[in-house]
Amino acid sequence: MGGFLRKRQNLIIICVLLALSLFLYAESLSRRSSINMLERVSLAILSPFQNFTAWTVEGVFSVWSDYVSLVNVRQENRRLKTVVDRLVFENTLLTERIKSYERLDKLLDFPDADKIPFEVARIIGKDTSSRVRLLIINKGSRHGLSVNMPVITYRGLVGRIVLVSGSASKVLMINDVRSAVDGIVQETRDSLVVVGANSPILEIKYLAAGSDTREGDRVVSSGLGGVYPKGLVIGVLTDIKKVGDSLFYSASLKPMQDLDNIEEVVVLLKRPAEPFPEKKQ
Amino acid sequence: MRTVIYSIVVLFCFIAQMTAFHFFSLLNISPDIIIALALHGGLRWGKMGGVQFGCVTGFIQDTLSYGSMGVNMLSKSLIGFIVGALREKYINDSVTSRIMLVTGAVALDLFVYRVMTVAFSGYGLPPALGSGEISQAALNMAAAMALIPVFTAIDERIDRTRGEKDGGYMTISSWK
Structure with missing residues (x-):
């Protein structure tokens, strides 16, 4: 028996792996609570490290983008000022329109869908x-x-x-x-x-x-x-x-x-x- | 000691994979460095060690993903197992064998993912490989070629610190 198993060791390992993986995949597709729990635990363990790494990497990138790489900022600024002027104008018009809608909503007693x-x-x-x-x-x-x-x-x-x-x-x-x-x-x-x-x-x-x-x-x-x-x-x-x-x-x-x-x-x-x-x- | 160091390396790889690598990704694709870990497991500990190491790293990868539990576990275990089995019998170190190992591992990973997804999940993956998958495979190969020497250097360092001899790894220094 021992010799038989030893001879077919590779095949047995692959079969066990395949069966285990398929079982887990089937469980995962049906979103069983045990799988959710495993994913939740791993997320809870790794998220503080990820938070720290994301914060560090973002910090390094922001130093580069905010202080070093400032080519074309002047032109960009001029273009954005024009865009802001246009948006302010549009915003004024839209605010007026929203106010009128709100008045109508009150009249018709509609729920506050956008809040x-x-x-x-x-x-x-x-x-x-x-x-x-x-x-x-x-x-x-x-x-x-x-x-x-x-x-x-x-x-x-x-x-x-x-x-x-x-x-x-x-x-x-x-x-x-x-x-x-x-x-x-x-x-x-x-x-x-x-x-x-x-x-x-x-x-x-x-x-x-x-x-x-x-x-x-x-x-x-x-x-x-x-x-x-x-x-x-x-x-x-x-x-x-x-x-x-x-x-x-x-x-x-x-x-x-x-x-x-x-x-x-x-x-x-x-x-x-x-x-x-x-x-x- | 070795287990602790390996746990830290694996943890570091996962954090880098999920966070830092996305800041440096090419065409919005970041490499799967867990393939390199699984390859390293097979080369370092043979088929039994490789399958165990691949199984654990693949399982962690699955728990950190969504709706794909078992896919990475199977592909990474198979990579560890096959590379370990080949190392025990056939592999001698050369540039060609390195490229073949890494290419085979990346292809196996992709094959397992596609078979499992198409056959069992019912999600509509296109029958032909997309440009995204091809780019991903190329990036995975590049990452594996670059990272395996790093992992072996860590291994050597542990061996030297502990006064141990090379644990059967295939010509560690030649991978650098």
């Missing part, structure tokens, strides 16, 4: 490989975060929280293959699904052929699916093509920001499935 509490978080790490588009942020359950809360930047949607420990959380980005966001084209109101492809450009599915959608049209979240609130900007449509007799267009979506170079995010502390905050009388 969603949020938490700003810093990115302290990413996934160990580039195969999973995952961010690690420095806020966790202690700050009121929980699973499935939407994560955005001021430019648009980033992803959702998938795992929370005390002081850190994992965010699955919209460009991961596991992500799918139900969206609508802002201009034409055509519905579609935005799917991640582990690349900077996202895929569009189920955009009806024959719609008036054009390249450059903005896509926003539809609010369906129970994770992302309605109206969050996801990106702009590119590469719209008709494929044979297909009922749907083939298209891609360019996010509003470079998803791989985000430093800070905003976590919306409310899911769309929850009721809107009560309006104060």
